[in-house]
Amino acid sequence: FMEQEKAGAYQAQLALDIAAETLPYLRQGLSEFSAYKTAKIIYQKANYDAVSITDDKKILAHVGVGEDHHRTGIAVQTEATRKVLSSGEFYVASSREDIECDHEKCPLKAAVIVPLMERDRMVGCLKLYRTRENSISSVDIRLAQGLAQLFSTQLELSRMERQAQLLARAELRALQSQINPHFLFNALNTIISICRRDPEKARALLIHLGEFFRKNLSTGKETVPLEQEIEHVKAYLAIEQARFGDRLRVVYDLEPMSGVMVPPLILQPLVENAVKHGIFPKREGGTVIIRAKKVEDGVELTVSDDGMGFDEARIREFLNEEEPADRIGLFNVNRRLENLYGPRSRLKIMSKPMMGTVVRFFIPAGAGKGSEVDGAYGAFGR
Numbered sequence: 001f002m003e004q005e006k007a008g009a010y011q012a013q014l015a016l017d018i019a020a021e022t023l024p025y026l027r028q029g030l031s032e033f034s035a036y037k038t039a040k041i042i043y044q045k046a047n048y049d050a051v052s053i054t055d056d057k058k059i060l061a062h063v064g065v066g067e068d069h070h071r072t073g074i075a076v077q078t079e080a081t082r083k084v085l086s087s088g089e090f091y092v093a094s095s096r097e098d099i100e101c102d103h104e105k106c107p108l109k110a111a112v113i114v115p116l117m118e119r120d121r122m123v124g125c126l127k128l129y130r131t132r133e134n135s136i137s138s139v140d141i142r143l144a145q146g147l148a149q150l151f152s153t154q155l156e157l158s159r160m161e162r163q164a165q166l167l168a169r170a171e172l173r174a175l176q177s178q179i180n181p182h183f184l185f186n187a188l189n190t191i192i193s194i195c196r197r198d199p200e201k202a203r204a205l206l207i208h209l210g211e212f213f214r215k216n217l218s219t220g221k222e223t224v225p226l227e228q229e230i231e232h233v234k235a236y237l238a239i240e241q242a243r244f245g246d247r248l249r250v251v252y253d254l255e256p257m258s259g260v261m262v263p264p265l266i267l268q269p270l271v272e273n274a275v276k277h278g279i280f281p282k283r284e285g286g287t288v289i290i291r292a293k294k295v296e297d298g299v300e301l302t303v304s305d306d307g308m309g310f311d312e313a314r315i316r317e318f319l320n321e322e323e324p325a326d327r328i329g330l331f332n333v334n335r336r337l338e339n340l341y342g343p344r345s346r347l348k349i350m351s352k353p354m355m356g357t358v359v360r361f362f363i364p365a366g367a368g369k370g371s372e373v374d375g376a377y378g379a380f381g382r
Contacts, residue, residue: 099111128144236268247279248285
């Protein structure tokens with residue numbers, strides 16, 4: 001009993017030591033780089049023949065025996081890992097047959113595999129391997145579970161830190177450029193020109209303008225009703241239609257639905273990009289379509305236009321880590337969606353030069369029980 005107690009205390013201390021060393025890497029999120037650094041630390045500090053970390057589809061890092069075929073970037077190789085990714089429960093493999101590696105001569109013969117969680121969402125697995133059958137003990141299981149819990153906490157803190165950085169950066173942009181002086185100047189000029197010939201229309205546009213900026217700067221929740229976000233888009237488009245007349249046509253294709261919550265200012269930047277970069281540069285103008293439809297497990301939202309379009313190389317540029325100066329809306333919207341709902345909700349963009357662009361994203365059912373945050377509309381700037 002004393003020996004078991006000593007072993008347990010040693011493993012607990014080992015888990016804390018490993019967590020302390022991996023913190024600088026995992027606070028950057030789960031990536032091939034952070035996974036490799038983490039796996040290397042475990043491999044060096046603990047007595048395992050191999051250590052592996054995956055996301056929900058592929059191997060992010062594998063250190064030790066089996067590196068020749070458990071390679072970074074390829075699909076998960078073992079049926080045991082696929083079971084954990086499917087069930088969300090830890091699994092102990094006692095033999096090569098239990099592991100079921102796709103590589104026929106894989107030397108790994110025992111493993112404990114535990115899920116990595118981030119905000120109740122499974123994001124991958126941690127795997128500790130041995131080359132001897134029936135060699136995973138209860139102490140190994142407790143170590144793996146303890147590490148997974150510590151890593152999951154680090155990943156959640158990383159997500160919150162990234163979200164806070166995005167909010168802070170967006171708030172600064174909101175103060176500097178969300179109340180776009182050119183947009184305001186053009187809108188006021190349009191209203192002034194309409195005043196004499198159509199006072200009622202000018203009055204309506206002033207209401208739209210006030211509503212647009214009020215929602216940009218108001219405080220609120222992490223999520224808002226979809227209807228509220230649509231109204232914000234309508235206020236923006238009403239002003240732009242007054243400026244450009246028949247050159248800007250708008251279609252709303254919205255399925256009846258209630259109780260759908262979305263992040264604030266998630267649609268308006270996409271619509272603004274469609275108008276500014278798609279329709280206005282086109283001599284004859286064009287049409288922007290805003291769609292909302294129910295799909296399995298949630299709602300799909302789409303903003304499309306028949307404007308200028310662009311090639312595929314630019315899509316990667318708009319969504320990569322380097323924020324493109326003219327498409328900050330796409331970058332921020334994409335990062336916010338992924339941080340809130342996971343990879344499935346990333347922006348999907350299809351575009352062809354002179355044919356137009358389609359941008360769609362997915363909001364999972366039941367999403368939107370967010371906490372109060374300051375400056376919801378003001379914070380999520382373009």
